[in-house]
Amino acid sequence: MTAATETIIQALREVLTEEQVTINKTVRELHGKDESYHTMKLPDIVVFPSSAEDVSHVMRVSSKHRVPVTPFGLGSSLEGHVIPENGGITIDFSNMNQILSVQAEDFLVTVQPGVTRSQLNKELKKHGLFFSVDPGADATLGGMAATNASGTTSVKYGIMRDQVRDLEVVLADGTIIHTGNKAAKSASGLHLNGLFVGSEGILGCFTELTLRVYGIPEFTTAARASFPTVNDAVEAVVSILQAGIPIARVELVDEPSMKQVNLFSETNYKEKPTLFLEFHGNEAGLQQDVEFTKEIVADHHCEDVAFETDNAERNRLWEARHNLAYAFIHSHPGKKLMVTDVCLPISELADAVNHARETVESLDMPAGIVGHVGDGNFHVLLMMDVNNPEEIAKADELNEKIVLYALERGGTCTGEHGVGTGKRKYQEQEHGAALVVMEKIKRALDPDNLLNPNKILPLDSTETKL
Known part of the structure; x- marks a missing residue:
């Protein structure tokens, strides 16, 4: 342990217990990767907060010592979102997994970020309710909000952003704010819910979510x-x-x-x-x-x-x-799954899927194509050997061709998986001058670029050595 790491740990333990702060290598390895093919990078410290006040303390320590912080749910993300590119502190929200209230008459529920989708639906079933967003993986609701998840039911019920009424967010300096309220609509102020949902941890850490739920269909x-x-x-x-x-x-x-x-x-x-x-x-x-x-x-x-x-x-x-x-993974032992993700106007979807299939066949690699076609979102499931440079190059080529095809036809480089590190290079092409506005927002809320650096935006940051 370096002197710098020891100093940070001592500062964290002014509020957190010894069990809430660890530098155990096995634990760090579990927090250095997600479900993607992106390269593992270890955090220096992993913390397990149990309250918003704990998270606020972590952020104050981060700000004082200029240590980057990466939020972590279950690690089911697909574009390297939770990989701590610059080391530093990873905040694991697994201890913040309480369903705080079910307001059945208002069709609302308030939860902590570590609550999983299946955990919530098991509780809601008692009230004749369900939470609609179904990305497939049993992800945490905090992570789903961070990536603006959607999935199979979005054609009827909408995506994660449509379900969020309010977020409790801890900012980079430790300030705790709420972004909305429990009302069905509001014309008051800027739409902060929309800003923070999908921000992938670069603007703040979610510590509480109030979400819309639905009656179970007859x-x-x-x-x-x-x-x-x-x-x-x-x-x-x-x-x-x-x-x-x-x-x-x-x-x-x-x-x-x-x-x-x-x-x-x-x-x-x-x-x-x-x-x-x-x-x-x-x-x-x-x-x-x-x-x-x-x-x-x-x-x-x-x-x-x-x-x-x-x-x-x-x-x-x-x-x-x-x-x-899992079917593809099971049939191709020794290979790693790469999942592409683009979304286009529905009128362009059939041609895009055909283009993707032609591209896959030209690369001679095992792959399948699936999609939430009701909203124009589709994926290529590609199996590759991550130890084979030629296959990695082919996978990158496939991803690039699919993304560029979508962007040229008014689509987006990601419909639901998010940007992370994997789609950063396409942000300028997709957003143009609007990307500058996003960078200004990031600098205003996180001037030292400590919150999940090197994700989404092409802002450079220096790796912290602890």
Whole structure:
């Protein structure tokens, strides 16, 4: 332990207990990586706060000693968000995992940032409620807010930013603020919720979230529809949306991915471009929607459509979709998964997916394409050997081509995974002069660039040696 590290630890322990501060190498290694292929970098110290006041103390120590701080939820991020590029302190929020209140009549819940999505929904079920954002991974709600997560249900319920009513945030100097209130709407002041959601820890640390929740639908039905081509599947989705059918989920899974689904989940689904769909509502209304949907998909050359109202079969369908990443990993031992993430106008989606498939085939690497096609978001699941420079170069080439294609057609370099370090280089091209405004906001709130440095914005910072 260096003298500088010892000084920081002593300062932290003026408020935190010995158990809340560690330099154990194994613990540091767990906090030096996420689910991405980005290179591990270790923090010097890991702290486990139990309150906003604890986090405020950590930030005051950080500010005084100019030590960078990286927030950490469960490490399920996909663009290196929680990797401490400059070392320093990692704040692990796992001890702040309490559901503070359920305001059922207001359809609101207040939680600490370490609460996971499944933990919240288990509690909400007692009240006939559920939290809508479903990114697949059982991520923490603090992390989901930090990356503006979305997922399979965003076509009906919206993304994480749409659910946040209020955040308690600890700023770089230790100040604790609230960004909103519990009202359904407000015309007062700047929209700080929108500013902090998706900021990936570069503006402050979330210590409490008030979120919108929903009543569990009276009736739910799921469907699986296969098509001869991706174009037919995407055009069917556009027609379903134009018809005003209240679809809750609509996922595209391409042919290679369907093969992985069958292998991993032991299903016998048709191995063609497939839509996974789900409808929420009352039983009488949904019967009409189902019949209308059957007519629409038939008009787009649907080869097979099967509806599931049985809860077990419906869960099996969505588990197969959610487990697709693990299916690829399981089938390619020794390789690492890279997941791309772009979002385009729906009118551009079919061509973008076809372009991605052509690019993948030209690289001769195992990959599948899936997407939340109801909102124009799709991913390539690519398996690569991180110890093979040639495969890393091919993966970077694929990512670059997919991102540039999206940007040239009015899309974004990331629809839900966030920027982290992996998408930093595209920020200027996507945002232009607006990027300067973002940098000014960052400097105003974090003048020493200590909060999760080297993420999102192309601001340089010096690595701290402790």
